[in-house]
Amino acid sequence: MNRPSVVTVLSEHRRSLMSLAVTVMLLGSLAAAAMPSSALETGLTGPDEVDRNDRITVTATVDIKDGERVPIETYVFTISPEDADGELSVTFAPNGTVLEVTPERGTINRGDIRINQFVKTLTITPVGSSASYDYGSRTAFDENAGVTRDYGYGYGYGYGEQPEFEYEISFRATALDRGTFVGQLGIGTSDETSFESDEFQFDVTRPTKDAEDGAASDGVDEHDDAEDTDRPSRGDQNRRSDTRATGSDTSQGRSAVTVPTFVTSSEGGLIR
Numbered sequence: 175m176n177r178p179s180v181v182t183v184l185s186e187h188r189r190s191l192m193s194l195a196v197t198v199m200l201l202g203s204l205a206a207a208a209m210p211s212s213a214l215e216t217g218l219t220g221p222d223e224v225d226r227n228d229r230i231t232v233t234a235t236v237d238i239k240d241g242e243r244v245p246i247e248t249y250v251f252t253i254s255p256e257d258a259d260g261e262l263s264v265t266f267a268p269n270g271t272v273l274e275v276t277p278e279r280g281t282i283n284r285g286d287i288r289i290n291q292f293v294k295t296l297t298i299t300p301v302g303s304s305a306s307y308d309y310g311s312r313t314a315f316d317e318n319a320g321v322t323r324d325y326g327y328g329y330g331y332g333y334g335e336q337p338e339f340e341y342e343i344s345f346r347a348t349a350l351d352r353g354t355f356v357g358q359l360g361i362g363t364s365d366e367t368s369f370e371s372d373e374f375q376f377d378v379t380r381p382t383k384d385a386e387d388g389a390a391s392d393g394v395d396e397h398d399d400a401e402d403t404d405r406p407s408r409g410d411q412n413r414r415s416d417t418r419a420t421g422s423d424t425s426q427g428r429s430a431v432t433v434p435t436f437v438t439s440s441e442g443g444l445i446r
Contacts, residue, residue: 255351298344
């Protein structure tokens with residue numbers, strides 16, 4: 175019986191190693207092909223804090239990667255109080271035209287967002303657009319959802335100079351109560367909203383004295399939406415508590431308290 179030589183054994187062992195290496199490389203290539211190398215990205219950025227009588231301006235961006243194409247029909251901007259039910263949704267076209275606001279009137283979460291005031295001061299301005307619009311395979315990876323969206327062949331927006339779309343969304347913070355709010359941007363395609371951005375969070379703070387003096391400069395009434403809801407806002411509740419504490423409530427037959435007025439005399443004393 176012939177025994178294999180050392181050379182033969184080494185040769186067969188080398189071939190096995192080479193075969194294994196080729197298999198590993200092939201599997202790696204297949205895995206890399208299955209994993210998306212890029213993703214369509216939406217973004218929403220702005221100030222961390224804003225005075226309640228200032229304007230809030232946030233920047234919305236859409237970054238389409240090379241080889242991707244998406245049938246963008248609309249954008250959806252949402253804003254909501256942190257850790258509260260209900261949100262305000264604004265749908266707008268790629269040219270910045272506002273198409274729909276939902277809900278149309280009233281308030282969100284007992285006055286945290288006053289819809290009428292928000293709509294009156296809302297502006298959406300296209301800052302730049304470099305996306306191509308052509309025919310081809312319409313696919314893009316949705317990073318937040320972790321899936322590749324496939325819309326088949328057709329016309330869509332594709333790769334250009336980054337970001338492909340950029341907008342400035344601005345409104346007066348008087349439409350919001352004091353507190354923390356969360357915004358998000360999504361893309362509307364056919365019958366769904368996808369490619370949602372990371373949440374953008376900001377705080378609305380009490381106005382300064384100078385801001386209070388010029389609060390009515392935009393002609394928006396603080397109580398524009400009062401007739402649309404029968405529930406008082408948190409600010410209204412606080413003001414009513416303060417009124418009861420000073421005894422100035424005129425309900426149930428109680429007379430209002432008149433606060434005396436004092437002026438300063440020429441000698442520096444107080445005259446009642």
